[in-house]
Every structure is written in C-alpha cells, then in structure tokens.
Amino acid sequence: MTNPKIWELYAVKYATSINRIRNDNFLNTDPHDSTPMPLDYYIWVATSEDQTIVIDTGFDESEASARGRNIQRSITESLSLIQIDAKKVENVIVTHLHYDHIGGHAEFPSAKFHLQESEMHFATGPHMCTDVMNHSFSIEHITSMVKNVFEGRVTFYDGVGQVAPGITVHHVGGHTMGLQFVRVLTKRGYVVLASDTSHFYENMNQANPFPIIFNLDDTIRGYERLREKAETKNHIIPGHDPIVLDIYPAPNERLSGIVAKLDIQPNS
Numbered sequence: 099m100t101n102p103k104i105w106e107l108y109a110v111k112y113a114t115s116i117n118r119i120r121n122d123n124f125l126n127t128d129p130h131d132s133t134p135m136p137l138d139y140y141i142w143v144a145t146s147e148d149q150t151i152v153i154d155t156g157f158d159e160s161e162a163s164a165r166g167r168n169i170q171r172s173i174t175e176s177l178s179l180i181q182i183d184a185k186k187v188e189n190v191i192v193t194h195l196h197y198d199h200i201g202g203h204a205e206f207p208s209a210k211f212h213l214q215e216s217e218m219h220f221a222t223g224p225h226m227c228t229d230v231m232n233h234s235f236s237i238e239h240i241t242s243m244v245k246n247v248f249e250g251r252v253t254f255y256d257g258v259g260q261v262a263p264g265i266t267v268h269h270v271g272g273h274t275m276g277l278q279f280v281r282v283l284t285k286r287g288y289v290v291l292a293s294d295t296s297h298f299y300e301n302m303n304q305a306n307p308f309p310i311i312f313n314l315d316d317t318i319r320g321y322e323r324l325r326e327k328a329e330t331k332n333h334i335i336p337g338h339d340p341i342v343l344d345i346y347p348a349p350n351e352r353l354s355g356i357v358a359k360l361d362i363q364p365n366s
C-alpha cells in the first residue's frame with residue numbers, strides 16, 4: 099500500500115426536500131408528531147494536490163420533477179463552485195445506486211465508478227421485482243450503469259477496498275444490500291462519510307433508522323461500524339442532514355449554506 103495522503107473534504111448541497119415531517123425520517127414514529135424536518139441532498143468531494151475523488155452523483159431535473167424534489171443546481175454547476183470540472187473527474191465513488199446518489203453519473207464522462215459488487219447484484223436481481231424495493235431506483239440509471247460495466251468503467255469492491263491512498267470504502271448494507279460508506283484521511287484525522295448509513299445525526303444517535311430498509315439488523319450495526327472507523331463521533335458526516343451546513347464552515351462567505359468544509363473541526 100502506498101503512503102496515505104491528506105485530503106481536503108467538502109459536502110456540496112444541490113437539492114432539498116422541504117415538505118417533510120419527522121415521521122417521514124424515522125422507522126419508529128410518534129403518530130402525533132408533525133414537526134417539519136427537511137432533508138438536504140449532497141455530493142461530497144475529496145481533493146489533494148493532484149487528485150479529485152467525487153463521492154456520489156446526485157440526481158437531475160427530470161428525476162426531481164418526477165419525485166417532487168426541489169433541485170437547486172446541477173451537479174456540474176455544484177462542482178464548479180469549488181473549481182472542479184465534472185467532465186474531467188476520473189474517479190467517482192458510488193455509495194449505493196438509489197436515484198439520488200447515481201442520477202448524475204452521465205455528467206462524468208471520463209470517470210470510473212467505484213461500487214460494491216453486491217449493490218449491482220441487488221439493483222439487477224430478484225429484489226427489484228417489487229415496488230417497495232425498486233421505488234428508490236431508476237431503471238434508466240441502472241441500465242446505463244450496466245453499460246458502464248461493459249465499457250470497463252466500473253471498479254467493484256467486495257467489503258473493504260482502497261480507492262486512493264487515504265480513501266477507503268467499507269461495505270455496510272442495511273439501507274440497500276450493497277451500501278458502502280467512505281473513510282477519508284484529512285488534517286483532522288479520519289472522517290467518515292456515512293451517506294445513507296445514517297441519513298440524519300438523529301438516526302444513528304437514537305438507533306432509529308430512516309424508513310427505507312433492506313436489512314434492519316445491518317442498518318443498526320452500521321451505526322457502530324461508522325463509530326469504529328471515525329476518529330471521534332464528530333468525524334461522522336450523515337448523508338442528508340441540513341445541520342452539516344450549520345456546523346461546518348463554508349470555504350468562503352459566498353458559498354455559505356451550499357458548501358461545507360469537512361476537514362475542519364465542526365463548531366459544536
């Protein structure tokens with residue numbers, strides 16, 4: 099193994115879902131609780147002197163209108179805010195194949211996609227025969243990823259793997275069969291991008307999962323896996339929590355509320 103590198107790490111928000119209540123975001127709910135609880139959509143970016151790794155690809159306008167989501171900027175535009183050209187990105191980690199994580203993959207024509215073998219199996223096999231399982235997948239995204247496989251543009255992992263020095267993927271399952279989280283070495287130590295291993299801080303802190311679940315036991319164990327791999331609990335970044343933009347600083351004032359710098363200690 100090559101010596102690990104230190105990466106700068108960003109969360110970039112590209113969309114939001116504002117009309118949600120707490121009961122939409124937890125498995126165990128209080129039927130009387132209708133408190134609003136919006137959900138944000140992010141992609142993440144790790145940069146070093148000579149490399150850029152993008153984590154997840156968001157979704158596009160057509161998927162947004164089909165699912166009643168509010169897209170704020172395209173993935174290409176989102177990346178340009180931190181001086182990254184999506185067309186030139188060579189490596190994209192895909193945490194799982196849900197529409198809001200793979201939907202922008204066509205914006206990365208030069209990229210190789212890094213995903214778990216079990217996720218491709220999940221998205222193309224018998225589990226997709228029922229609406230309740232296939233609801234968060236888009237057939238267009240999945241067929242296009244199969245094309246990428248035939249073109250040699252997909253690197254598969256089975257468990258743990260190194261994508262670049264200092265960046266590893268970790269299969270965890272739970273939310274989908276092949277969900278993986280990403281561990282990145284930064285100047286404040288190892289930061290773990292949970293993606294949908296924990297949508298919100300509250301999901302893991304209360305062991306009360308987001309209600310899209312393939313395997314409940316793996317979902318619950320996933321919270322422990324995140325803690326094992328992160329330097330401290332302040333080094334875990336949930337996949338969809340608006341709080342991330344409040345507690346991490348923006349790289350500059352103009353990007354406040356859009357980009358968070360995750361390699362800096364959060365302010366709470």
Ligand SMILES: [Zn+2]
Pocket residue numbers: 194196234273294
């Ligand atoms: Zn998901």
